Amino acid sequence: MIGLGLIGGSLLRAARESGRQVWGFTTSSVDAEAATVDGFTVESGVDGALRLARERDAIVVIAVPLPAVDKTLAAVAAHAPECVLTDVVSVKAPVEMAVRQTASRARYVGGHPMAGTTSSGWAAGSADLFRDASWVLTVEDETDVAAWRDVAQLVLDCGARIVPASAAGHDDAVARISHLPHLLAAVLAAVGADGGDLALALAAGSYSDGTRVAGTRPELVRAMCEGNRGPLLDAVDDALGRLGAARGALASTGSLGATVEAGHRGWQTLQDHRGAPREPGRIDLTAPDVREALLGLGAGGGRIVGLDGDFALTV
């Protein structure tokens, strides 16, 4: 485990609880000491941690912020070049590209656990953080299916459910359902505060809900959103187009019918998605079209909840 913050630290704990042999490295002396006190092995250098991974054919997990990924990948290329490699960074296409350029012999599977990030650091972590969470694992033409299966087992061992997606598909989805919500919350919080104390005195549920994630630490929001620039620009353009159309309709005809009805339909779609009964199924991981089958599952809103021999068990 390279990086022992909230996500890396939680994953280290969860992996050990599942019976795996684990060790880690972090540049944070605070996190290193805390993890050591909690009885975990923390190597004093990234090189040593990676050489140990090579010796033991371990899965290497990159759990560092996006700006530190390139440097970590260079160390992977030098000391554990052919290990199974995954990461937990919240954006996938840039990491995928960096791996292909820097550590191309690694058997890489991109990952993104959809788990809370309001606190940070080893101390905030817990082995239960990923229980019942969705965890994206990327599927690309280059994906090594055996490596994918190894990482999938690790994710399942942590109590999470796997959503297979392409790196680009993941980045487009999170731009819409995570990064755009953070930007709109920031915009709303600023417009509301500009209304002064009277406006804030009248603020009730719609405003509290709509601005809640503006309370997230700005550096976390920026890292997440700025790292997903292209897909987020598309999502913002979509939002600007819709909000501009609402503005135009309100100014010209006085009607917000199209905007409000489309929003209500979108809201209903989410409720239907969440309430829909899902058929259990299985995907043969040895089939020649396994990548298409995995991507089809994710595109349809399905998840992998277990592995049984050569089969992924799905809902």
Add this chain to the structure above:
Amino acid sequence: MIGLGLIGGSLLRAARESGRQVWGFTTSSVDAEAATVDGFTVESGVDGALRLARERDAIVVIAVPLPAVDKTLAAVAAHAPECVLTDVVSVKAPVEMAVRQTASRARYVGGHPMAGTTSSGWAAGSADLFRDASWVLTVEDETDVAAWRDVAQLVLDCGARIVPASAAGHDDAVARISHLPHLLAAVLAAVGADGGDLALALAAGSYSDGTRVAGTRPELVRAMCEGNRGPLLDAVDDALGRLGAARGALASTGSLGATVEAGHRGWQTLQDHRGAPREPGRIDLTAPDVREALLGLGAGGGRIVGLDGDFALTV
């Protein structure tokens, strides 16, 4: 009480609980029958209900949707022209203007209880609906202070706290903290649903929170937002400007710093507003500058929590 839906029906119950003699009228036979079954007097015509108000010098409360206000005001002008008059419509300047044009002899005080509206009809109401809620009462140059005091006592009797504001100040504030949140929720819900099942499968707290009020019945959202056209256009323009600036910065420099920091400051402002200790005070309702004092209280985020002789008790 003209109109016996969620708000009117709750106010009728709360007023009776406070020891007042109450009666009502509604065009809904369902609400009329339900209120009658619950032991309330429901007049068979609006004219009779208003004549009774004139005889007894009662407070007339208009609790009908905005489109029905003009017709109700015409009946007030005909049958109870000089009664103390208030309303509970969610937009204030248009009602204020309609009163001046149609029932100008009424001693009018605009009102807006900031209380939940996800359900509707008499059956959804409760005497407790307004407990600890903020309730705007308008203060204009024309406001009759004695009438204002009568309406204030009614509001306090219902367990609510009074926020004094001008009609225009109220409408600007609710555009920012209620109507814009509904529009942004609609936009986000549509952009998210356009991402398909993969996006919805990955949707977590930020998306659920940001889209929650898109579940409100579209006709309620439209009535509220479309009735506040001018102020809402200003708030939407503010949001469009900020979102457009974020888009430009992300595309050109890759930085969302200004947007995210402003949003976080806005969020912090709301927390500070809510957590700030407030000094108890009093406003002399017989003072010549009482209107300025009331408006100053509301503009500073203050509320009236009681009446004591000629004084309004404030926090």
